[in-house]
Amino acid sequence: MSITQILFWFLSVVALFSALMVISSKNPIYSVLWLIVTFFSISGHYILLNAQFLAIVNIIVYAGAIMVLFLFVIMLMNLNKETEPPKNRWLKMAGAVAGGCLLLVLVAALKDTDIKQQHALVNEGNIGLIKNLGKELFTTYVVPFEISSILFLSAMVGAVVIGKKE
Amino acid sequence: MNVLIISAVLGVVMMFSSFLLKQNSTIRNLAIAGIGLLFVVNALEIGGTVFFKVNVHGMILFDRFALLFNAIALLSTFLYLVLSARDMEKVGVNYAEYFALIFFILCGITLVSSFKSFLILFLGIEIITIPLYILTGSDKRNLKSNEASLKYFLLGTFSTGLMLMGIALLYGARGTFSTTFVDVIEVKPSPLLVTGMILLLFSMSFKVSAAPFHFWTPDVYDGAPTVFTSFMATIVKAAVFIAFIRLFDDSFEKLQPQWRLLIGIITAATLFIGNITAVFQQSVKRMLAYSSIAQAGFMMMAVFAMNNDAKEGLLIYTAAYSFATIGIFAVLAKMPDYTFDGFNGLSRKQPLVAGTLTIFLLSLAGIPLTAGFLAKFYMLKAAMATPGSLWLVIFAVLMAAVSVYYYFRIIQAMYFKEGDASLITVSMVFKQTLVLLTILIVLLGIFPNLLLTWYYF
Amino acid sequence: MQNALQIVYLIPLLPFIGFLINGLGRNHLSKSMISLVGCGTIFASLVLSVWAFIQVKNGNAGTVTYFNFISVGDLTIPFAFQVDQLSAIFLLIITGVGFLIHVYSTAYMHSENSPHFGRYFSFLNLFVFSMLLLVMGANYVIMFIGWEGVGLCSYLLIGYWFRKQEYNQAANKAFVMNRIGDLAFLIAIFWIISRVGGVNFADVFAVAKGEVLHRGFSETDITVVTLLLFIGATGKSAQIPLYTWLPDAMAGPTPVSALIHAATMVTAGIYMIARSNILYSMSPVAMNVVAIVGLATALLAATIALKQNDIKKVLAYSTVSQLGFMFLALGTGAYVAAVFHVMTHAFFKALLFLGSGSVIHAMGGEQDIRNMGGLSRKLKITYITFLVGCIAIAGIPPLSGFFSKDAILLSAFTHNKIMYGIALFTAMLTAFYMFRLLFLTFSGKFRGSQEQEHHLHESPAAMTIPLIILAVLSIIGGFVGIPEIFVHGGDKLTAFLSPVIPQQPAHIVSHSTEYFLMALSTGLMIAMIIFAWIKFRNYRRSEAAGFGKVLENKWYVDELFEKIIVQPLHKLGGFLKSTIENSVIDGLVNGVGKVVNYGSRQFRLLQSGQVGNYVLLMVASMVLIFAIQFFLRK
Amino acid sequence: MIPVLLILIPLLTGLVTFFIKDEKMARAWSLITSVGTLAVSVAGITVFKDPGNLQRQYEWMQQLGSSFSVKIDGMGQVLCLLTAIAYPLIFIGTWKTQYKKAGNFFALMLLAQAGLMGVFVAMDALLFYFFWELALIPMYFLCSQWGGEKRIRVTFKFFIYTFLGSVLMLIGIIYLQSQTPDHSFSIKSFYELELSNETQSWIFWLFFVAFAIKMPVFPFHTWQPDTYEQSPTATTMVLSGIMVKMGLLGVLRWLFPVLPAAAYGWGNVVMTLSVAGIVYASLIAIRQDDIKRLVAYSSIAHIGLMCAAIFSENKSGMQGVMLQMFNHGINIIGLWIIVEIIERRFGTRKMSELGGLAQKAPAMAVFFVIIALANIALPLTNAFPGEFLMFNGILNSRSSFYLLFTIFAGLGIILGAVYTLNMIRKIFYGEVNAVTGAAMDLQWNEKIALGIIVALIFCIGVYPQVLLNMTDEISQAIINKRHVLEAISK
């Protein structure tokens, strides 16, 4: 087993475990922290796939900015205690079963996919470098890029409309 | 392209107008004029005049279908604003921002009606939905509005997740985000492809509120401020339908054997849930929410059939449905009481309004000589052309008969029951616009070619 | 000479005009004017009928077609009249007796006020019109028009005093029972159309006789058609089982009973069968049925008449019985005898009814013979004419009834001895109950109230003159059909009718037998009359018991019909109305609505308001759809 | 031009009537226009009877394969004439009835007339469907707004029921259109269709249910008595006199020639239903106390007979039906006029509460008796030739149960006599009571309307050929269509 493979398995196990912890932690703060761990492990995967730009953005934007925002809101609301009353157990079970079934169905559907023999290029390939992505982004993808600015404008207006005290 | 850019600009203009203009009426008139402008530039684009030459790298295509739909959507929005813009004042203080958001949504509508890439589809849908979350929750101190907003948000992002997973799987199977589908389909298509398609089907069904992904609809439509429900339920929904049919037409036409049955089931379920559940509603607004699900079921038949009739029909359907529903919501927004009993005796107090409302309801119910009939007719005709679809067609008309039940309850209340319902305030313009809508519906019902010639132009 | 006959349309038209004038002008015309119009039009018809009769006698019989009543595809039903020997005789009977009764009515109905008087006469005229249509029609459809028309007039006239609901009930009963027969008649017509392609008598008979080659009329067809026609006849002519309406029909004014329910309408069945004699002769089965039903009716009605106490009811049952005799004649192939009896019966039964009318008139509306008695002193003319009628009906020579009844009995004798025996017994009963009636009414002591006794008087001339004329006719009417053994060529009627009713094979009865039979019947009748004299000379009121009670209650036939037909239908209707209609059929329809409503209430609960549930349902359906897509549909 | 005029006159004048506020004006105006329509209709039969005047085709919705194609054939002539005659009669007969918002009432009545005319002349399936619904909507409003106590629920049921039927028919129409080679809705293309027996078999029911509900044929009839009872009588007249003919016309024009094999195959079933309906409705009618309901059930029985006669598939039956369509309309309108008078004068429709009217209102009694007797097909009234031909048709039908059908249908004749005479007896005969004591006889307007009806009854009764000649060709054509197909299949 090469180091890449070891890393892959390690990161995968961490991602899955931390994801499970996200949904099972009683305390919202822990959930947030576990989610950050998940993001970090996913970023690790990105680095493994030589997608450095995304790895960095993931950490900066997601693990950094967004999760801090979450933490901030949770703190603001004083939800850092284990306040969540137990949900109806049957409903919880049903939810878990349904999600599990979906997983099963998807796995069953995709296990025989025609591209299962193919490989993802690991550690190599430079398309994930900031230079190459940037070039593409500002040439071919400039229109979507501009469009996303409209999205941001509307989100901004929205946040103001919603957040502003009357 | 004209509309996309100018409406984005207008959105920004409206943003600034909130602190540059003091008078609400000025803002309103500016917005209405803006929509008028958009309609004109769209018409120019249909005529071949494009102001902005942008290299979109094949990601967007403003074909006739898209432009014609844009025209319908813009006309609807125009009428909608003329009828209901005044009512937005009641919602909250951010009057100009609402218009800004509507303009941004129009951007999204332009995108989803003309996308050629999943990326644009994704962005377009997000541009539509994010402002909608806000508009839904814009009545900030109203708990129902809050609740609707949060429900909409949670379920909406959830469905976005599904859509993205679908897009990712499709990308895996095909290596591109372009919707133009050039692959040769083997006997057994790749499971990756099929799974991705189905996930997309789910998320699109969610956006158009098709069962069993409709659950958000009644609550959100009910909770949102009525003026915005009107917009959401008509123009936005129609746009997503256009996206839906476009997506499946472009990308999955060759996968028909894979999706036809599924869409058939979803269509039938939508018709069933929408119509059956609407029967027992007490609030007209909530009934209209269910009715919009039911109408979505009919529009799903266009997706199901996916032939030329279906596309033509969907255009007529969106027009017919939007016009009628906008009219009804506009009147509803003026009612002090949203229950059916609140309409009792309206015909005596406001004969004109009641008359136009009747036409709108008849159109929704699919009575001949209204656009609604022709729309349904097209749907049935399109579906009938698909082999083995008779069960769906019969089921659809049975449900159409059920729909008569709840639409006519309003007519009964207005005409045959005693009561003294009245509107809060009705301006002359309001009435004239209602009449205009009525005329449009009837004209379209008698001469559908007025619209369709533009399609074949 | 078709042209000459062309104007026969006036014969029915005149009464119809009378109907219109009296009907529309009943509020404006005076009573005398109404009488004039009513009687005048009939009289004109009578004159024309006589003229037509003479034409026919001179060999001018024929058919005149006016226009096509219905013409659809191959089927053409012309509006045509046929004036031949048979219809000519009936024309005379109808217009003649009809005229007398009209005249009689002017006096009898005089107490009615003018609008009702006008109504009465218009109905009466309409009746004559319909009856004329019936006998003049050149095809079964025109006949049927008259057939239903007379039924309608009968209905209208029975219910003439419409303020009494029981009269109206009787009228309804008459109409409905007639309709049952009419339905059979109609089906017979359709059957004929399907086999013959037309309904003209001439065409039908030609096909039946095999003169038209490309059409088929099998024996079964003929039997079916004749039986159906006979069912029609049982309705109109009050035979078993459809006879019960006729006694009830006595609710109408007495002249109506005389005209419609004795002299003319009820003989329509006889006319129809006589008209169709060619068909009947080809179906022995039908003939036997006719004979048996006729005989049974004759006997049954005669037994009932024995114990009736209402003067008109006795006459009504007597009519039913006599009609039975006529059918017996038809069934045994003696069509001419039947027609002969129709004629004589018309005379003496009209006479009897009018006489009873005179009695009732005198008694101030009293009809119960137990309350009468000894009227012969006060009502001389009535008494004498009534006596003539009784003798005639009893069949004492040389009055008319003797000849016609004798012909029938003879025919029965040649046909079947048992039938003859029963028929003779029935004839004896006839003599008995008629004289019972006569004695109870006219002899003995008056048993009514003082007031009635004081009021007793002879009727006015307008009533008595018709009585006298009819009495004369009853006496001499039989001479048109004197049996061959008395006078050679005396049976003018048979000869006259021979173009319509072909000569039957000669009787195989020796002259001595024939004489013996006549003597036997005459002797028996006289014996019965004497028996009646002894029994009822001094009548004392007593309650009927045992078998007598059964007879008094008419064998409980009405009750039986009520129990087995009317009530079950009524109950069925109620059941359908309240249970099937509301619960089952409408229940199904409404049930669909209710299911939708219920479904709505239940499916609404799916919309629980909980985001968690929504997502759960969505995920579950996703799993389901994936499962369908990947695992279930292969 | 005539068919277009027949649609346009009531349509446009109807729209105008909405704006007439004065009741008397609205009344007079609608009477005048309906007389105008009558004049046009009569002109179409007598003067302008060349084909050029009787048919028209305009471009309309070409892309869908539809066109505005109208034509008056023999059946159309009879039914248009019926509609045209019926309206003035209704307006005259109900001249004294007061309506709230009379303008709207008369406007809707005229719109319904336009719809009916359209149904009778449409030669394009989509157009036919349009008018089919167009006739229904005004009726719904009329019944719901001006009807009795339970009107809303009852007419709503009526509406949904008939709507359900018509949308099923719509499916059938669309399917047939998709099968035509030129993708056209025109009746010609439909007639040229040659579908397999199985296909015909199921499409048949899509159409037939729609028509059966409209007629109505047992067991699709339950909306009818309630609706007739609750509707304002003028509307009931339109419903029962004219509207039910839509169903019959549908069968004759759109079902029979288009799906001949299915019509043959299902003939026995339909005839069984129809005949069962005759007996069923008659038995129920016997037990009715409400005059309106009684007439309603009698109408079901009559329509059952007509429906059965259609499926007898022969000329006699066809002609009988066409004749009877007219007669039934005239007669039942006559009955309703009197029922309306009774209801208005005495405030009750219960026969048990009435009685003795013949003394107080002899003219009414005379008219009623004549019309009622015509209704049970007494000879020399108009219904006799019709029923005669229909019965003849049924007895001569190909069905192996022809005799059974005839006898059971014949039971209807007898039971018809029972309930009709009972009705006459209970209403008009007997002694007057508190309710009928102060009865008033007919007024001039009622006399005019009833007089015309009675005149028609006798004229057609004596000379039915005048109508039979009109429909001769068309009924032969319908039969031929069937026979030709049979020849091909052999």
Place this chain on the structure above:
Amino acid sequence: MPINYYIFLSIALFAIGIVGVLTRRNAIIIFMCIELMLNAVNLLLVAFSKMHHLNNAVADVTAGTDGQLFVFFIMVVAAAEVSVGLAIIVMMYRNIHSVDVNFLNRLKH
């Protein structure tokens, strides 16, 4: 690495996200679970991107870039969503002092 591994890893993460949405009541945590789903998608896209790059690099040097750019756009949109979403949650909290979705039950049936 075989692409299958990535597919199953992503699906697993995605499913965990869904289960989280199904089982939790706290709106913020539900939202976080949705973010987890989005990240699963991102991972899958990047993996596919590298797979396509591997397959098509000969013909097109930039093959697979689009996948990574799509991820970028998803992140952008997610950020916008978060801002709006948290604003809505805060608004909700202001009104009912809870972020429990079970309390969202005024609108039903």
